[in-house]
Amino acid sequence: YSTFPQSPRWKKEEVTYRILNYTPDMLQADVEEAIARAFQLWSSVTPLRFTRLYNGQADIMISFAAGFHGDFYSFDGPGGTLAHAYPPSNGIGGDAHFDEDENWTKFTTYNGFNLFLVAAHELGHSLGLGHSAVFGALMYPIYMARDTRDFRLSQDDIDGIQVLYGPPRESPVLPTKAFPPQNPTEMTSAEAPTEMSPREEPTETTPSKTPTRPQDCDPHLTFDAITTLRGETLFFKGSYVWRKSPYFSDVEHDTISSFWPSLTAGFDAAYEVDKKDQVLFFKDDQYWAVSGYSIEAGFPKPIQNLGFPTSVRKIDAAVHDQNTKKTYFFVGDKYWSFSENTQSMERGYPRKIAADFQGIGHTVDAALQKNGLFYFFHGSNQYEVDIKSKKLIRIMKSNSWFNC
């Protein structure tokens, strides 16, 4: 492997990127997927985390152009030079340019160049790597068509990038397969959300300055979104994740980018369709589907694909009922019921939340189904509801899952 003279590198772990334009050779979603996967290659072997920006100046600006394109290195038409990228620094530093005169593809055929492979190579330069003379290394300068489904960096690539950034932090590991479906069992004391009575209110912690991650037992703690994931429960707020596993008593603290580097923080809603081993994340008027770490191809999609009217620009909360295979979406004071079987909104919706859910007379920030019961979060409270009778059972603090 090699680095650039003086070994320039990003002096931070959170690096941003922005896709400035697209090649007409591929679907936009396939371009985004290829770029995201290329970043994931590098984030999986370093402490680096990559966040995609949709406007403004990002560290790594990605674009397609042909011939002269504003820097000193014009492209040369089909073949020859495929792309180039600049080592870390401000301005053009880090930027990656792809020759639009090439035929870009998401496949590994011989009549086009696989964008994921070339992008992964170029982003190696954007992070500070030079070329490698090791045949088969990603940073080898000559393009080699190969199977990308389970593509792995060579040890030479890993050695090179870790000279610049070191190995990954102890990154959280998602369960690799769906846990055996949880039978609704009596919650153990550690799991059951404890009912808050005044004497049990956690002592008011008044930290000297507000920590970036709210305290687990902050009585004012609220959440953006909550979902199950392969038997675990993930609580989202900003870029932070609290992870609750039925197998460990304590709560794990992570960031969204440690699981899905290319997803931007600040989800509005999330839910799991357990039978498909799929979790859907919602932000503004788009949604993504992930399975474990990987973002499914073709996402993000507009929420109107699910059947929302264009007047709905974002949703507040969502929860999937594993028993009825229906998903409830909450928007303002109304809710929709979506059939996962027919993949369409049910007739007669939206309906008023208050009309069907006794005791829930306000908007819903987040929603969760656990062991057959539903939990609707509003501000720092959560409302436990028996969905069959739609009766409110009890009200607790939102963070009562954290053994406060």
Place this chain on the structure above:
Amino acid sequence: FPLATEKEKEDEQFAKKYLENFYDFKEEKNSLFKSKNLNHMAEKIREMQSFFGLEVTGELNHKTLDMMKKPRCGIPDIRS
């Protein structure tokens, strides 16, 4: 020496451009001594052959040209 064929001239031009792009070759345009440039170019060809694990001859042979014509990244392999 037999006059270089048109094809050989083209190949030489291509190789010169390649070595300028990726091996920091700088031809001295107004050098009085053509041989100096030839030696310098041969040295750069050797550098490129060594990088790609080709037989290091300093000559612009078929295998070396083939390697130069493969699709690749636009970043230099060797830089000052």
